[in-house]
Amino acid sequence: MKALVYHGPGQRAWVEKPLPTLQLPTDAIVRITKTTICGTDLHILKGDVPEVPPGLTLGHEGVGVVTATGSGVSAFKPGDRVLISCITSCGKCPSCRRGMYSHCEDGGWILGHLIDGTQAEYVRIPHADGSLHRIPADCPDEEALVMLSDILPTGYECGVINGEVQPGDTVAIVGAGPIGLAALMTAQFYSPAEIIMIDPDPNRLEVAKVFGATRGFAPAVAVAEILRLTGGRGVDAAIEAVGVPETFELCQELIAPGGRIANVGVHGRSAALHLEKLWARNITIRTRLVDTVTTPQLLKTVQTGKLRPAQLITHRFPLSEIMRAYDTFSHAAREKALKVILANDGPTG
Numbered sequence: 001m002k003a004l005v006y007h008g009p010g011q012r013a014w015v016e017k018p019l020p021t022l023q024l025p026t027d028a029i030v031r032i033t034k035t036t037i038c039g040t041d042l043h044i045l046k047g048d049v050p051e052v053p054p055g056l057t058l059g060h061e062g063v064g065v066v067t068a069t070g071s072g073v074s075a076f077k078p079g080d081r082v083l084i085s086c087i088t089s090c091g092k093c094p095s096c097r098r099g100m101y102s103h104c105e106d107g108g109w110i111l112g113h114l115i116d117g118t119q120a121e122y123v124r125i126p127h128a129d130g131s132l133h134r135i136p137a138d139c140p141d142e143e144a145l146v147m148l149s150d151i152l153p154t155g156y157e158c159g160v161i162n163g164e165v166q167p168g169d170t171v172a173i174v175g176a177g178p179i180g181l182a183a184l185m186t187a188q189f190y191s192p193a194e195i196i197m198i199d200p201d202p203n204r205l206e207v208a209k210v211f212g213a214t215r216g217f218a219p220a221v222a223v224a225e226i227l228r229l230t231g232g233r234g235v236d237a238a239i240e241a242v243g244v245p246e247t248f249e250l251c252q253e254l255i256a257p258g259g260r261i262a263n264v265g266v267h268g269r270s271a272a273l274h275l276e277k278l279w280a281r282n283i284t285i286r287t288r289l290v291d292t293v294t295t296p297q298l299l300k301t302v303q304t305g306k307l308r309p310a311q312l313i314t315h316r317f318p319l320s321e322i323m324r325a326y327d328t329f330s331h332a333a334r335e336k337a338l339k340v341i342l343a344n345d346g347p348t349g
Contacts, residue, residue, distance in 0.1 A: 003057040003120030004322050009047035014323050017057065020116065020124035025072030026090075028128035030082060032344045034143050035062035035118045035319070037329045038150055039177060040266055043243065044113075048268025052113060059119030060086040060111040061149035063135065063142055064344075066128075073128045081135040081142075083299070084118060086111060086150035087292045089130035096130070102289040107131070109289060118149075119322060121344055133295055139303055143316075143341045147182070147309035151339070152298050154264060154290040155182025155241070160190070161294075162286040163237035163262035170194040170230060172222075172254050173213075175241035176204035177332065178312055178339050179264055181211055183239050185307060186298075188212050196235070198222045198250070201333045211311065219246070223253050230256065240264060245271035252278060260284045312339045319344040 003017045020029055038061060044052050066080045076082060088107030089096050095103035102108050107127055111117040116124065125131050135145060160183055165171055169192040173180045176199035187195055197208035197216045205216030217225050226235060234256035240248050243265025251261045252274050261283065273285075301307040315335070317325040319342045328335045 001121040002320065003116070004059065004326075006044060006052055006054060006056050006058050008054050010045060012045060012058070012323070012326065014320070017116075017120070020122055022068055022070045023124065024126065025070040026127050026129065027070045028066050028073055028076055028125045028132065029068040030062075030064040030084060030123050030125055030132070031067050032062050032064045032118055032121060032123060032319070034064075034146050034344070035059055035342050036146050036339055037119070037326060037342075039179065039243075041112070041119075042330060043266045043268060046268065048266065049113065056112070057116035057120050057123075058112045059117035060109065060113065061146055061151075062118035062123070063145050063149075064123075066132075067122070069128065075129040076132055076134070083133040083135055083145050083295070084111075084123070084125060084149055085131050085133065085292045085295060087131070087290060088126050089292075090127045091130035099291060099293045101130075101291045101293065119342070121319065133299060136303060139299075143313065143343070144302065144308070144310035145299075146341060147312055147339065148295055148298055148302065150290065151178050151182045151312070152186065152307075152309055153292045153294050155179050155184075156186035156294055156298065157290050157292075158264040158288040159183035159239040159241060159262050160187045162288050163239050163260050164284075165190045165192055165237050167191040168193045169236040170196070171237045171239065172196045172198060172226060172235040172251070173239045173241055174198045174219075174247045174250055175265065176201065176208045176216070177241065180239070180241035181208060181312060181338065183241055183264065184208060184211050184213055185309075192237075194229075196226060203333070203336050207338070219250060222250065226254055233257070235259060237262065243267050245269055249274070255281075255283055258282045260286065263287045313341050314338045315340040317342050
């Protein structure tokens with residue numbers, strides 16, 4: 001089979017690899033039908049995630065069809081259409097029993113990180129019963145469901161839930177990329193009064209307004225404009241959705257007394273924490289790796305049409321053109337790219 005392989009910082013290749021095989025009774029093999037590229041994959045390629053070994057297949061998002069299951073898999077069988085969670089969960093360890101699947105003692109974020117991932121024609125899924133979701137027969141467009149593997153639960157859990165967004169809140173989301181837009185879409189579940197998007201790209205700010213943002217500002221003017229709008233107070237919740245020091249520090253400048261800062265971005269460098277300004281302001285700062293505990297809830301909202309993740313898709317490629325897809329996604333501002341979909345329409349054998 002073909003797979004997108006990481007060969008160290010700045011190096012990737014579309015190469016032939018052996019088909020994955022069942023290694024444990026709880027494994028399943030899935031033939032990928034749709035996958036995508038995540039901002040985290042770009043962080044890996046920049047060298048921000050040094051534990052990723054050279055030779056690893058990247059990717060942690062996708063939908064597909066089960067082709068084989070181990071004897072310990074009870075919830076799925078060959079032929080089932082499934083959504084692949086970006087987080088692998090054994091369902092039995094202390095962390096999983098607390099709903100902290102990201103800290104599973106035999107899983108967590110391992111796909112495309114510590115074991116071969118989904119940017120390939122086939123993938124092995126450990127702990128399949130806890131790491132796959134059956135796609136209902138009446139579910140809409142399959143490619144939209146790829147957004148439920150990672151970015152929608154990430155934006156929702158790490159941004160909206162950690163930011164404790166409430167009715168009537170003023171919310172700032174720093175970064176109008178796919179994760180920031182996922183936070184924007186799911187923040188509207190809670191009816192905040194204002195959702196302000198901050199991004200240097202005017203195109204992305206316009207897209208954000210279509211998705212429900214009430215205002216959009218460039219970072220250079222965001223602090224002054226938001227303080228003016230809020231009477232000098234700041235925002236109730238600030239969601240950091242980029243993963244660079246400047247955006248985390250911007251959230252600190254925007255937050256009101258008693259406010260909540262929710263960090264979503266993957267940080268590869270240290271960011272300053274200005275306790276000399278925040279120590280007396282009753283600020284809550286929360287970090288999190290997505291647990292995907294909300295995936296079933298989000299799947300239901302997609303089924304009913306209340307959440308339309310297909311809006312995030314801007315580009316489509318055959319899986320065989322993944323190198324070109326990476327070039328497009330890596331230059332998102334120039335290409336006006338949000339999420340790319342890669343379709344594995346080749347032979348099924």
